[in-house]
Amino acid sequence: MMKKLLSILLTAFLMPVIAEAQDSVLLRPATHVFTLQTGWGRMRDTYLAPLRYDGTSVGLQYERSRQLRHPMLSNVQHAVLDFMSGDDKGDHSTSWAGRLHYDYTMLWEFRPTGRRPEAGDWRFRAGVWAGIDAGYDYNLKLVNANNPVSVRLCHNIGVAAQAVFYYGWKRRHNVRLQLQAPLAGWALMPEYGASYYETFYLRQGGDYLNFTSLHNQQDLDVRLTTDLQFTKYPIRLGMDWHIETMKIHNITQRYSSLQFVVGIVFSTLPFTRRQASAEYGIDNYQMAY
Amino acid sequence: MKRYTLLLLLTSLLAFPSCLDDDSLEDDDTYLGNFEACWRALDEHYCFFAEKGVDWDRVYQVYRPYFRDSVTTVTQELRLLDSMLDLLKDGHVNIYAPFNTARYWAWYEDYPQNFDNNLLERHYLGTNYWTAAGFRYGLMGDTVGYIRYENFTASPGETNIDYMLAALNMAKGLIIDVRDNGGGSLTNVPLIASRFGQEEIIYGYMRHKTGPGHDDFSDLKPLRLDARQDGRIYWDAATQPVVVLTNRSAYSATNIFVMAMKASDGVGGRMIKTIGDRTGGGSGMPFSTVLPNGWTLRFSACPMYDRNRISVESGIDPDYKVDMDSVSMVVAHKDDIIEAARDYINAHTRKTYEAE
Numbered sequence: 001m002m003k004k005l006l007s008i009l010l011t012a013f014l015m016p017v018i019a020e021a022q023d024s025v026l027l028r029p030a031t032h033v034f035t036l037q038t039g040w041g042r043m044r045d046t047y048l049a050p051l052r053y054d055g056t057s058v059g060l061q062y063e064r065s066r067q068l069r070h071p072m073l074s075n076v077q078h079a080v081l082d083f084m085s086g087d088d089k090g091d092h093s094t095s096w097a098g099r100l101h102y103d104y105t106m107l108w109e110f111r112p113t114g115r116r117p118e119a120g121d122w123r124f125r126a127g128v129w130a131g132i133d134a135g136y137d138y139n140l141k142l143v144n145a146n147n148p149v150s151v152r153l154c155h156n157i158g159v160a161a162q163a164v165f166y167y168g169w170k171r172r173h174n175v176r177l178q179l180q181a182p183l184a185g186w187a188l189m190p191e192y193g194a195s196y197y198e199t200f201y202l203r204q205g206g207d208y209l210n211f212t213s214l215h216n217q218q219d220l221d222v223r224l225t226t227d228l229q230f231t232k233y234p235i236r237l238g239m240d241w242h243i244e245t246m247k248i249h250n251i252t253q254r255y256s257s258l259q260f261v262v263g264i265v266f267s268t269l270p271f272t273r274r275q276a277s278a279e280y281g282i283d284n285y286q287m288a289y
Numbered sequence: 290m291k292r293y294t295l296l297l298l299l300t301s302l303l304a305f306p307s308c309l310d311d312d313s314l315e316d317d318d319t320y321l322g323n324f325e326a327c328w329r330a331l332d333e334h335y336c337f338f339a340e341k342g343v344d345w346d347r348v349y350q351v352y353r354p355y356f357r358d359s360v361t362t363v364t365q366e367l368r369l370l371d372s373m374l375d376l377l378k379d380g381h382v383n384i385y386a387p388f389n390t391a392r393y394w395a396w397y398e399d400y401p402q403n404f405d406n407n408l409l410e411r412h413y414l415g416t417n418y419w420t421a422a423g424f425r426y427g428l429m430g431d432t433v434g435y436i437r438y439e440n441f442t443a444s445p446g447e448t449n450i451d452y453m454l455a456a457l458n459m460a461k462g463l464i465i466d467v468r469d470n471g472g473g474s475l476t477n478v479p480l481i482a483s484r485f486g487q488e489e490i491i492y493g494y495m496r497h498k499t500g501p502g503h504d505d506f507s508d509l510k511p512l513r514l515d516a517r518q519d520g521r522i523y524w525d526a527a528t529q530p531v532v533v534l535t536n537r538s539a540y541s542a543t544n545i546f547v548m549a550m551k552a553s554d555g556v557g558g559r560m561i562k563t564i565g566d567r568t569g570g571g572s573g574m575p576f577s578t579v580l581p582n583g584w585t586l587r588f589s590a591c592p593m594y595d596r597n598r599i600s601v602e603s604g605i606d607p608d609y610k611v612d613m614d615s616v617s618m619v620v621a622h623k624d625d626i627i628e629a630a631r632d633y634i635n636a637h638t639r640k641t642y643e644a645e
């Protein structure tokens with residue numbers, strides 16, 4: 001069973017290489033999406049305090065997706081920079097958190113209609129990703145303490161899925177639902193009562209590097225967006241739910257946010273018009289999106 | 290039907306974040322809730338229950354009814370929490386409220402002070418001492434070097450220490466006065482103490498809680514003084530004796546500094562002694578948390594031990610116990626502890642001065 005799973009994963013990763021060898025000329029624009037997001041945020045880190053902090057979150061995301069030489073495969077690079085600020089229930093103390101995330105996703109496209117999607121068509125993609133997540137939580141009430149900050153660092157592989165519905169004239173608009181969740185990885189987490197003095201200054205051992213899986217890490221990122229193209233560049237509107245929970249060494253970290261998303265989408269080709277004409281013999285092309 | 294399905298899906302997604310949170314981790318912002326949070330934080334994180342013989346469950350049974358039935362103001366609440374925390378007899382256990390700080394200071398208040406800053410400044414330091422990065426230092430009349438280090442929160446750089454030791458190099462010996470030094474940053478301990486030896490030594494051990502149980506501890510992890518680094522200036526304690534002056538107000542990081550200096554005594558022929566009174570203790574590196582009412586609770590979390598793996602939470606005895614005599618202090622303007630240190634250095638120095 002394990003062998004089968006490994007061979008499927010390996011095939012998925014090797015597909016672009018195989019495909020590259022088979023197909024040499026194909027216009028494959030890269031789609032870039034820059035989004036600004038803001039909304040509600042919630043955090044709890046029992047390394048600092050068992051209290052829940054609710055407040056606002058604001059973030060920036062960048063997503064680059066590109067079809068690979070194999071027409072059914074695409075890759076997505078996804079980077080997130082997020083900040084949260086929240087107060088406890090009684091409004092007595094404040095906590096700040098930040099998060100930097102990057103992942104590389106390989107998606108396989110499923111076409112229920114068996115042809116290139118047109119208006120009214122669904123497009124489904126699913127695949128695997130690998131990424132890194134780094135963050136901190138800083139409690140203002142603990143400024144002078146030995147544990148004012150909690151640091152997070154984890155590296156995961158996981159699954160991702162997309163469902164895209166194209167609509168409107170020339171399928172210019174779309175609605176997409178994207179889901180992403182880690183399956184396994186490792187995370188840096190101090191032992192229950194270990195101090196950062198021991199961790200960073202004394203560099204003493206301890207069980208800091210921890211295997212993570214669904215038993216101790218349950219994260220989910222859900223993005224429901226629509227791309228509306230009324231001008232040259234489509235705009236992206238939507239919502240993003242992000243949930244991170246980790247429980248290791250009896251330390252519980254929970255972060256969640258619900259953000260409204262607004263952004264811009266544009267496509268680029270990895271060569272200039274002159275190169276396109278000289279190398280590929282293409283004189284008139286439109287940036288496909 | 291499709292529309293309803295989509296609506297249901299969206300509603301579920303909106304509700305999803307709250308499903309994953311667990312409010313049972315948190316107590317309410319009530320007198321009872323704050324008591325419960327304070328008691329539980331200590332129950333799960335405090336590191337000296339066994340050493341101090343405190344039955345924390347019994348404390349819960351005794352104090353809970355007061356918070357449930359009797360407390361009606363925040364001042365009462367703090368006073369009662371303070372009396373509960375006093376049972377731990379630990380200077381590192383505090384509650385910081387906006388109007389007052391719950392504290393236990395009997396570790397020095399119940400003992401003679403053995404230090405007079407006015408006497409020190411007027412009759413020993415004078416006005417010509419040098420000062421840098423928290424140190425005040427100079428040479429006494431009998432060429433005994435003197436360093437006053439008042440606070441371990443003052444973090445010196447390596448270069449500060451180089452200059453200071455170079456300036457005092459001609460001294461017969463060195464007095465390091467850490468009386469009334471209530472502690473600060475633990476990182477300053479090896480930074481300073483490493484300059485009195487050449488080789489790496491283990492001066493103590495530290496461990497931390499690995500779970501909420503009272504006996505859930507990690508293995509002991511060594512605390513080390515660094516070996517000699519090229520380009521740095523070191524004190525030759527084998528020829529120029531070092532005396533560390535202590536009193537009951539030497540607490541926390543200062544207590545650990547005294548522990549580190551005592552561990553160096555005798556290594557490679559070093560003469561490093563402590564004179565004065567027993568230190569105040571405080572060997573649990575403190576952690577803090579926040580109570581539901583926003584008050585900050587501080588507590589000992591990571592215990593430290595000397596090189597023989599013995600706890601120094603209750604303080605460290607000096608090599609030579611000397612108390613300050615009030616008559617000699619007032620009449621003769623003498624600090625008996627400094628005088629004892631000078632006598633020791635004059636009797637044991639091996640420093641020779643070549644004729645120019």
